[in-house]
Amino acid sequence: NFMLTQPHSVSESPGKTVTISCTRSSGSIASNYVQWYQQRPGSAPTTVIYEDNQRPSGVPDRFSGSIDSSSNSASLTISGLKTEDEADYYCQSYDSSNPVVFGGGTKLTVL
């Protein structure tokens, strides 16, 4: 079994750029797609990035995803931060033995 490790929290000012990392403990991060979900308080999660770097329709292009094999991690970058981006963010991936693995989640504060 592998784990996905995220920072517990990050904070940044409106208009700035923030990056949230998701590090895979074993196996290659590039071998299986990574998804990113946004969860606002009191709501179900929604996808902001799927298949490593694809944005669903309706998600602003301020959101982007990437993979770095050298650090075996995925990243979610949000540019031009808005107060409405304040939420919890979760990465998710899988492998042949584990159909679903979630990261622990990162609380983004926009202050």
Place this chain on the structure above:
Amino acid sequence: EVQLVQSGAEVKKPGESLKISCKGSGYSFTSYWIGWVRQMPGKGLEWMGIIYPGDSDTRYSPSFQGQVTISADKSISTAYLQWSSLKASDTAMYYCARLDSSSLEFDPWGQGTLVTVSS
């Protein structure tokens, strides 16, 4: 529109049984896996298990194997999550979500069912 609608909030006592539901619409219910995800108060997302309604193939997270039962009735496009004997530690929000077969992305999600177990 693809949609998952979950049953309403439940308040139960320890030791009681419970079955919550998740009804799919707007797509071929038998062609996609459905997953269940637990979120305890103030905590992160935990994958519990998935079911393929087409043939009822079911996979459980090791953390939840033996603790819950996942099932589906394809005739009414509904998946279920059930407990035979609830504990206070089962108090949580439970989400169902459709799993895309190629990307393994959960989309869409149900609105969630809050289960409260208290004496």
